[in-house]
Amino acid sequence: MRLLEMMSCRVASGRSLGNTEEQRLPASDLGLLTPNMATLLRRLPALSRSPRPWTQVILRETLIPRCGAPLLTGEGVPLPACGRAQSRRQHADASAALEVDVRRLEGEDDGITEVLMCRHRARNALGHVFLSQMMNLVSSLANDSARVVVFRSLVPGVFCAGADLKERALMNHAESDRFVHRLRSLMTQIASLPMPTIAAVDGAALGGGLELALACDLRTAARCAQMGLIETTRGLLPGAGGSQRLPRTVGLSLAKELIFTGRRIGGQTALAMGLVNRAVEQNASGDAAYREALGLAREMLPQAPIAVRLSKEAMNRGIEVDMSSAMAIERMCYSRVIPTRDRQEGMAAFLEKRPPRYTGE
Structure with a gap:
């Protein structure tokens, strides 16, 4: 978190961080550097000729949580806007x-x-x-x-x-x-x-x-x-x-x-x-x-949904195999529809001469 505080202060003040300041970071803070951040820090001499862009790059590419949650300083204050920016692709996807x-x-x-x-x-x-x-x-x-x-x-x-x-x-x-x-x-x-x-x-x-x-x-x-x-x-x-x-x-x-x-x-x-x-x-x-x-x-819609789904499964799987295997698939799907309440409802509706009321059970 100390590293985040230092970075947020530099973003706010516009100060640049060169190799000298990188070397003065405590070892505990250096351990927080990701490989991407370390690479960017090594490039800072070339980037520091223009004010502040490198801090935006580092914060955008390495410090922003992947879940998109706001990044806070040690005092719980949100970082400046450039520190909250996501990578270009993430931002494009999110918006x-x-x-x-x-x-x-x-x-x-x-x-x-x-x-x-x-x-x-x-x-x-x-x-x-x-x-x-x-x-x-x-x-x-x-x-x-x-x-x-x-x-x-x-x-x-x-x-x-x-x-x-x-x-x-x-x-x-x-x-x-x-x-x-x-x-x-x-x-x-x-x-x-x-x-x-x-x-x-x-x-x-x-x-x-x-x-x-x-x-x-x-x-x-x-x-x-x-x-x-x-x-x-x-x-x-x-x-x-x-x-x-x-x-x-x-x-x-x-x-x-x-x-x-x-x-x-x-x-x-x-x-x-x-x-x-x-x-x-x-x-x-x-x-x-x-x-x-x-x-x-x-x-x-009026048809028994379980029977419809199992019919689809039987046809889709059966068309990919030989006839003997396809018949076995049909038999297996048929056995799964027998114990359903919808099958019982279908038989009862037929005997009672009324439209069936299927529930998908």
Whole structure:
């Protein structure tokens, strides 16, 4: 704490600390220096020609708590503003606008949860902040009681424009590799959600945007929406699951044609090849695909939620293995639904000729 007091005094007074003063720091205070701070102190002769900037750098890069709590002097007084500043990236992340949000519907639509993509200035491009917010949100849904999740865009004319190429251009090879790995992990997270998921494609879904839609169980689209895995036109290939999920959705031959050519297709063509489940004419408000997705979600609400989830698990796991193994998976999932109260309610409702009232138990 003595070191923090000395640093705060120098920030307040504008005094510079050269190598001589560094040497006069008590050994107990020197022990507080991080490797980054020690490196900066060695550079102080060059930095001290201009007033105070080095103190700001040291405080910003080495003394600010990672949790973002205010840093205090020995008397419990907050340090000056420059001492409270976070690193540029941390500050940018902390002050970033909300790019992904969630909304839980109520009333007759209780059980439907919407994931809202709202990065207006970049057409929902997959950047660092968008990706982090989406991963956190999807992670929170993994243990949620929602019966259906609808992914939709609040940005007119676009579902998701794919990777943020401006951000990618600033990455080196290692950073780019880590970022794509995180993208791939996000798509796996979405595909692994236990409840049904629907992508409402009311506008462009290109590259990573289409990969996000492919990670969902079902897709609705406006006929005017443009979709495509266009990575080959940028010297790349689909890297967030598209090269695997597209063949499993439309078949290997069609998937190869779409990826090799980088072709963009409309909603009606996507419906014909099985890429989307429903295609509709766009409406005046630009949310026809969302309205269609909402109608589809409402069809699922009355069904037994445990049975629906286990059906998804049986299909998703079974499609990856041989038929004999897939039948074993189905048998295992079936055995898990037998003891549920929902199954008993379903049988009772049938015998009593009334609608069932499922509770998810």
